[in-house]
Amino acid sequence: MSEKKPILMQGNEACAKGALAAGVRFFAGYPITPSSEIAEILSEELPKVGGRFIQMEDEIASMAAVIGASLTGSKAMTATSGPGMSLKSENLGYASMAEVPCVIVDVQRVGPSTGGPTAPSQGDIMQARWGTHGDHPIIALAPNSVKETYEVTIKAFNLSERFRTPVILLLDEVIGHMREKVVLPDQESIEIINRKKPTVPPEEYFPYEPDEDGVPKMASYGEGYRFHVTGLTHDKTGFPNLSPGNTDYVIRRLHEKIEKNIDEILMVEEYFMDDAELAVFAYGSPSRSSLSAVRKAREEGIKVGLIRPITIWPFPAETVKKAAQKVSKIIVPEMNLGQLLGEVERYAKSDAEVIGLNRVDGELITPQEVVDKIKEVL
Amino acid sequence: MQELLDKYFRKDKLPHIWCPGCGHGITLGAVVRAIDKVGLDPIKTTVVSGIGCSSRAPGYMKFDTLHTTHGRALAFATGVKHAKPELNVIVLTGDGDAAAIGGNHLIHAARRNIDITTVLFNNSIYGMTGGQYSPLTPTGKLATTAPYGNIDQAFDICKLAIAAGATYVARGTVYNTTQLIGLISKGIQNKGFSLIEVITHCPTVYGRRNKMGTAVDMMKWQKENTVNVKAAEKMTEEQLKGKILVGELYSDTRPEYTEQYTKIIERLQKEGQQ
Amino acid sequence: MSNRVELRFSGTGGQGLITAGIIFAEAAINAGKNAVQSQSYGPEARGGASKAEVIISDGEIDYPKVTKADLLLAMSEEAYNKYKGDLKKGGILVMDSSLINKEPDIDAKVYKIPITKLAQEEVGKTIVANIVALGAITAITKLVPKEIIEEAVFNRFPKAKELNKKALNIGFEAVSRCKEC
Numbered sequence: 001m002s003e004k005k006p007i008l009m010q011g012n013e014a015c016a017k018g019a020l021a022a023g024v025r026f027f028a029g030y031p032i033t034p035s036s037e038i039a040e041i042l043s044e045e046l047p048k049v050g051g052r053f054i055q056m057e058d059e060i061a062s063m064a065a066v067i068g069a070s071l072t073g074s075k076a077m078t079a080t081s082g083p084g085m086s087l088k089s090e091n092l093g094y095a096s097m098a099e100v101p102c103v104i105v106d107v108q109r110v111g112p113s114t115g116g117p118t119a120p121s122q123g124d125i126m127q128a129r130w131g132t133h134g135d136h137p138i139i140a141l142a143p144n145s146v147k148e149t150y151e152v153t154i155k156a157f158n159l160s161e162r163f164r165t166p167v168i169l170l171l172d173e174v175i176g177h178m179r180e181k182v183v184l185p186d187q188e189s190i191e192i193i194n195r196k197k198p199t200v201p202p203e204e205y206f207p208y209e210p211d212e213d214g215v216p217k218m219a220s221y222g223e224g225y226r227f228h229v230t231g232l233t234h235d236k237t238g239f240p241n242l243s244p245g246n247t248d249y250v251i252r253r254l255h256e257k258i259e260k261n262i263d264e265i266l267m268v269e270e271y272f273m274d275d276a277e278l279a280v281f282a283y284g285s286p287s288r289s290s291l292s293a294v295r296k297a298r299e300e301g302i303k304v305g306l307i308r309p310i311t312i313w314p315f316p317a318e319t320v321k322k323a324a325q326k327v328s329k330i331i332v333p334e335m336n337l338g339q340l341l342g343e344v345e346r347y348a349k350s351d352a353e354v355i356g357l358n359r360v361d362g363e364l365i366t367p368q369e370v371v372d373k374i375k376e377v378l
Numbered sequence: 379m380q381e382l383l384d385k386y387f388r389k390d391k392l393p394h395i396w397c398p399g400c401g402h403g404i405t406l407g408a409v410v411r412a413i414d415k416v417g418l419d420p421i422k423t424t425v426v427s428g429i430g431c432s433s434r435a436p437g438y439m440k441f442d443t444l445h446t447t448h449g450r451a452l453a454f455a456t457g458v459k460h461a462k463p464e465l466n467v468i469v470l471t472g473d474g475d476a477a478a479i480g481g482n483h484l485i486h487a488a489r490r491n492i493d494i495t496t497v498l499f500n501n502s503i504y505g506m507t508g509g510q511y512s513p514l515t516p517t518g519k520l521a522t523t524a525p526y527g528n529i530d531q532a533f534d535i536c537k538l539a540i541a542a543g544a545t546y547v548a549r550g551t552v553y554n555t556t557q558l559i560g561l562i563s564k565g566i567q568n569k570g571f572s573l574i575e576v577i578t579h580c581p582t583v584y585g586r587r588n589k590m591g592t593a594v595d596m597m598k599w600q601k602e603n604t605v606n607v608k609a610a611e612k613m614t615e616e617q618l619k620g621k622i623l624v625g626e627l628y629s630d631t632r633p634e635y636t637e638q639y640t641k642i643i644e645r646l647q648k649e650g651q652q
Numbered sequence: 653m654s655n656r657v658e659l660r661f662s663g664t665g666g667q668g669l670i671t672a673g674i675i676f677a678e679a680a681i682n683a684g685k686n687a688v689q690s691q692s693y694g695p696e697a698r699g700g701a702s703k704a705e706v707i708i709s710d711g712e713i714d715y716p717k718v719t720k721a722d723l724l725l726a727m728s729e730e731a732y733n734k735y736k737g738d739l740k741k742g743g744i745l746v747m748d749s750s751l752i753n754k755e756p757d758i759d760a761k762v763y764k765i766p767i768t769k770l771a772q773e774e775v776g777k778t779i780v781a782n783i784v785a786l787g788a789i790t791a792i793t794k795l796v797p798k799e800i801i802e803e804a805v806f807n808r809f810p811k812a813k814e815l816n817k818k819a820l821n822i823g824f825e826a827v828s829r830c831k832e833c
Contacts, residue, residue, distance in 0.1 A: 008678040026461045047643045048650060052460050057486040061453035068457025094447050118693060178690040178716050179674060181681045221442040221458060222465050224421045228437060230445035292714035367715045
C-alpha cells in the first residue's frame, strides 16, 4: 500500500468526504452557518457518483426528504446547526419511530435562538438527547478532530444502517471550521455496514418484526414489498396498533435494540487514567484543551487523567461509574452550562465529586483554564 | 369493483375509519380508478400522506405507502421521488394538512415542478380533531374554533398552485366522480407537479354545525354550486356569483425537477469517464 | 510543546487573511510539519474584523487556537489594537504600514511593511496584499521553505501563477529591505 500524502482539510469537508466514503447518495438541507460547507461540497460531489442533492424550503422539509429518500434504499443525510436542529426535531422523532436510517449533522453554535452563528458551543447536547417529543432512543457522536470527523461520519452511517435509527453527529464550530492535517484511508480499508434486507417473498415480510438483535429487516420502496410506514404506534405489520400492550412493546423495543448492542456503539478514549486520582471528562473541541492541560499537569506530577467519550448518547455510564470509584473528583469542561455534567453526576453518584468548568461566551475553553481548575480542586 | 378491490386495496385493513356519509371513500375510489385507468405499475407507485382524515387513505391501498407527519407529506414525497425518480408518487392530503401547516411545502413542490400528483381532499374543516376551521373554510361558516363565524378569508388553493408553478391544476367534486377520475388521471399523466382539489364533504363536524343537511344534501350542494370552467366561459358575472369553478383549470409544460437533475448526473458521469 | 509556533493574521474581512492562513498551513504540512488553521469573522461577507490563526508544530497539536501569538500580522489599526495584547513578549509583529498610521507600542520585533501599497504599486493589484504578506512572513519566520509556499500558493490559484509569484517575491524582498525597521 502506497503511503498517502497528508493534506490540509476542514472539519466540515471531512464530514462530507466521510459521508461519501460511507456511501451517502442523498442529501437534503437548508443553508445555515456554520454547517453550510457540508451542503456545498455534497451539492458538487453527489451527482458525480449518481447521488442526489436538494436544497429544501426549510429544515423540516429537509429532514422529511431525507427520510423519504432513505425509504427508497438510499443512504441519506442532512446537516444543520442548532436553529435548524429545532426544526428537524419533528421528523427526527419520525425517523426514530418508523426506524428509518439517516444521519443528521449538527455543527453547534452559541444559542439559544439565533445566538452566535460563527461562535462555537456545545449547547445542543441535551437537545440531541431529548429534542423530539416522546421516549425515543438516540445515538449521538462527537468527534474532536478533522480526521476523527471523517471516521466518525462513516461510523454514524454504519450505526444508522445497522440499527435502523437516526444518528446525530455533534460537531461544534471549532471542529467544523478548523483545518487540520489528515491522511485519509484507502476506500478498501473502510468498513461499510448496510441495512439488512428481507430475503422472504413479499407476502411473508413484516417490516417491523425484529431479528434476534432487535433490528427488523428493511425493504426499499419500489421492490415489490408494498409495505406501510407510519409515525403512529404500529405493530410488526407496520400498521397502526395503539393497544397498551403493543405501545409498551414498541417503545421498549426501540430502546432495547440500542441498549442490547451498546458495545457496538460506545466509543470512549482514556488517557493517563491508570494511576489517576483526578479525572477530566471532556468531549468535542474542549477535549483537545483538556488533553493539553492533562499533559501539562502530568509534567508537574499531578496524577490526573482524561476520559473522552466520542459516543455521547447512549451515555457511557459504565465508564463513569468505574472512574468514579477510582478518582475523588471529576472535572467536566463544557461549552455550555453543564449539560453532560448532570449525566456524569448521575453515574458518579457519591463516589466522586463532579465539578463543572463552563464557558458560554462562544470561545473555546483554554488548556490554562483546565490546568487552573485541576490545581484548584486538588 | 371486486377486481379493483383485489388489485389495489389491503382488504384486511377495511372497513375504513371514515364516518358514514363521508366523501373521502368516494375520493379514494376515484384515485384508485384513475391509477387503474392510467395503468400505473402498483410495484412502482408510492402513496404518501400527512395527518388528518384524508391522510389515512394510503393505509388501505396496496402500494408502498408512507403516512408521515402533519403537513409534511410533500416534503417526504419529494425525497422519495428525487431519490428514486422511476417511482410514481401520489400524495393524498387534506385542506388543513396541505394549505395550513404544509402550505410552504405545497408552493415549493409546485415551484420545482417535481413529478408528484397531489390530491387534496377539501372538506373545509379539520375533521379528525373535531371540527376546527382550516384555511379553506369559507368566511362566515361555523367551526369549533369559530363559534361566532369564521372571519378568515379562504385560499383559492388552485390559483395558489398555478401561481407557484404547478403544471396541471384541476378541481372536481365527489358528486361528479366520472369527471373527477378523468381529472386525477390527467394529473397522474402530467410529467410535473399536479394538484387536484377535490370538493368533498364532512357531514359529521362541518355539515351538521353549518346546517347543510345530510351527506346527500351536501353532495347536491356540490352539484348546485359548481360550474364547469368551459360552461363558465359563456356565463355572465352575475350568473357566476358564488359559484365554484370545476374542471381542468390549468395545464402547461415545464422542465420537471428530477429529470433536470438526472441530466446533471449524466453530464458529470460522462465527463468523469473522459 | 516547545516547538509549537502560533501565528495570527488579523485585519478586515475581504483582505484574504483566511486564505493566507490556509495556504500557510498547507505549506507547513507539505514541509513535513503538523498544522492547524482556524478563523473567526463577523457576519459581513466583506469588511468587519477578521482573523485567521495557524498553529505549527512538529508534534501533536491539541489546543487548536492561539493563546500567546509568536507572530501577529496586523492589516488594520482596529486589528492591531484588538490583538496586540495577545502577542508574546518579544514576539514578531508584522504591520501593514500603508494601513496603520501608528507607532507600535508593544515589546515586539517589529516589521513595518507597506503591504497593501506594495501590492497596489508593484504588483498592480491590492487583492494580492495577502500574498505579499505571506512572502514577508515566510522570509521572517523561515518556518517553510520559499519553494513550498510558492507551490501552495500556485495550488490555490492555478490561473494566476505569475501574479502571485511576483507578490510573494515582493513580500520576501521587503523583509530584507526592512532590516532596520
